[in-house]
Amino acid sequence: MPTVALRFTFKPNEKINHLLDACGQMTQQAVKWALDNRKTSTHTIVKALYPTFREQFPKLHSCWAQKATRTAAAIVHAFQRRQRKRRRKGEGEKEGDKGSERPRIKKVWVYVDKSTFRWEWDGEYLTVRIRVLARDKAPVVLRFRPHHKYRRYVEAWARGECDWGEPTLSRSRLIIPLKFPDLSPYAPRTLIGVDSNERSLDVFIEAGGECKLDTAYVPLVNAEHDKRIQRGCRGKHNPKAKAKIQRKHGALRRQKTEAFWHAVALRLIWMALSCGGALVVEDLKGLKGRIRGKPKRMRRRLLNQWSIRRFLRLLKDKAEVYGVPMIEVNPAYTSQTCPVCGESLRGREELVCRCGLRMNRHAVAARNIARRGKKQLPLEGTKGSLGESRKLFVRRQSLSAGRGSWVLLVALPLPLFGAVRREAQATA
Numbered sequence: 001m002p003t004v005a006l007r008f009t010f011k012p013n014e015k016i017n018h019l020l021d022a023c024g025q026m027t028q029q030a031v032k033w034a035l036d037n038r039k040t041s042t043h044t045i046v047k048a049l050y051p052t053f054r055e056q057f058p059k060l061h062s063c064w065a066q067k068a069t070r071t072a073a074a075i076v077h078a079f080q081r082r083q084r085k086r087r088r089k090g091e092g093e094k095e096g097d098k099g100s101e102r103p104r105i106k107k108v109w110v111y112v113d114k115s116t117f118r119w120e121w122d123g124e125y126l127t128v129r130i131r132v133l134a135r136d137k138a139p140v141v142l143r144f145r146p147h148h149k150y151r152r153y154v155e156a157w158a159r160g161e162c163d164w165g166e167p168t169l170s171r172s173r174l175i176i177p178l179k180f181p182d183l184s185p186y187a188p189r190t191l192i193g194v195d196s197n198e199r200s201l202d203v204f205i206e207a208g209g210e211c212k213l214d215t216a217y218v219p220l221v222n223a224e225h226d227k228r229i230q231r232g233c234r235g236k237h238n239p240k241a242k243a244k245i246q247r248k249h250g251a252l253r254r255q256k257t258e259a260f261w262h263a264v265a266l267r268l269i270w271m272a273l274s275c276g277g278a279l280v281v282e283d284l285k286g287l288k289g290r291i292r293g294k295p296k297r298m299r300r301r302l303l304n305q306w307s308i309r310r311f312l313r314l315l316k317d318k319a320e321v322y323g324v325p326m327i328e329v330n331p332a333y334t335s336q337t338c339p340v341c342g343e344s345l346r347g348r349e350e351l352v353c354r355c356g357l358r359m360n361r362h363a364v365a366a367r368n369i370a371r372r373g374k375k376q377l378p379l380e381g382t383k384g385s386l387g388e389s390r391k392l393f394v395r396r397q398s399l400s401a402g403r404g405s406w407v408l409l410v411a412l413p414l415p416l417f418g419a420v421r422r423e424a425q426a427t428a
């Protein structure tokens, strides 16, 4: 179930500031109590502290005490999770690190109870009313005019197409999580084998057709940032400084490749929807552990594969959203077996078989992957319909890709971004 968080910003409001002052105090007390007594369930904390809170803030709607406690529980849980993670990573903490003993609440925020929260959508403005006091005659009114990208979500919400979770409120922000249900996958009419390679995705559609998606952008970005890391680390001996540079470039590299993989994934989803096929992909498991301590060239190769694994994850998420069936198969020997007679083949670029087959090895792999997927048919739980999936795709993508031009999105060459595009053009 994909979740979208709608974030709205508003001008500081006196009533909300008062409310958050009160909630902040309650949250702080609840966090302190939870850590002192080693109890972290909302229910237990509320039971212990509710009378005190009512005494302190008798005018507030009683929900706020409850929600401030829930906020505190969430803060404590997140804090404990961070601590566990740090411990698992090894003794990375320094002695006397005060910050790790207690969570600090930097920005006050609180969950909003649904019973104190009313919203209305008139096609242009989203009006939110939040009751602060018990029997509040004058609730806080916030009016938002959603950005066009948000509008479709708000409209879907108003139509009742999605669930919504508890909003969170801070001094100038309101965040409303929307949860959209997944479509059930449709029964596939055909299979689409996708073979991932260093510089391309090779696609074979069983019903007829094959194509190659050029993904050379990703190794280009990886190489570029490798180069920059090297350049940045030159002459530096402090491991911390080196790590900082690596972190920075790691993040940049991820951002760039992610945006690219999103576009590729969308295109594959569209392909599957247009021919009613199931996507068959390689099941690449246990890669990250193999990266460490490998020679540099090997590492780059594996890193690229790691990127592909993230892409497959992304593709899977999208497939779930749109109800496209997806099959994972073992990729072993897929580029060394003849897709016609099953003979094992050798060769670097072109494979030749005794049965007369002559084909590029990537194309062979895509065919074999599709074939392996066929063995897993029929799929379970394919109750959805192709029509519904297509409708959803068109509705979402036409809006996100700019008013009905989604056909262009899938027909154009894959997008390249910024400096690497120029580099790619120069080498092409």
Ligand SMILES: [Zn+2]
Pocket: 338, 339, 340, 341, 342, 343, 353, 354, 355, 356, 357
């Ligand atoms: Zn053969």
